[in-house]
Amino acid sequence: MTNETAATVETTAVAEQGANAAPEKASSKNGASQKKGAPKAKKAAKTAAPKKEAKSAPKKAPKEKAETSKKASKPATESRDGSKKSAVIELMRRKEGATLAEIAKATDWQNHSIRGFISG
Numbered sequence: 001m002t003n004e005t006a007a008t009v010e011t012t013a014v015a016e017q018g019a020n021a022a023p024e025k026a027s028s029k030n031g032a033s034q035k036k037g038a039p040k041a042k043k044a045a046k047t048a049a050p051k052k053e054a055k056s057a058p059k060k061a062p063k064e065k066a067e068t069s070k071k072a073s074k075p076a077t078e079s080r081d082g083s084k085k086s087a088v089i090e091l092m093r094r095k096e097g098a099t100l101a102e103i104a105k106a107t108d109w110q111n112h113s114i115r116g117f118i119s120g
Contacts (some may be wrong), residue, residue, distance in 0.1 A: 032034070088117060 080086065084107040091098035091106060103114050 084115070088114070092118075 007086055067090070087106050088098075088103055091103055100111055104111060107114070109117070
């Protein structure tokens with residue numbers, strides 16, 4: 001083989017490798033179509049016109065509550081006697097404290113409920 005023959009063999013080998021590639025598809029002339037009964041795309045929201053400032057009415061003085069007619073309610077932190085909450089608090093106030101098992105036995109609560117009560 002001469003140098004000219006070797007050069008043509010190399011170029012044909014390169015051309016043959018490119019021939020194995022998939023042929024290009026022709027582009028479709030039609031755009032994507034929507035299926036029948038498919039919902040249409042939502043349109044962008046319109047921007048609202050700036051709101052006019054409302055006239056402010058003069059504020060009235062708050063009415064004083066009549067405390068004599070209403071019953072004095074307990075604070076939210078105080079618990080009812082005989083409740084599970086009060087039982088847990090009493091167990092924890094002891095000098096030796098309370099174990100998780102003791103609280104669970106007294107209240108019939110699960111361990112994760114006891115931990116949630118203590119942390120809350």
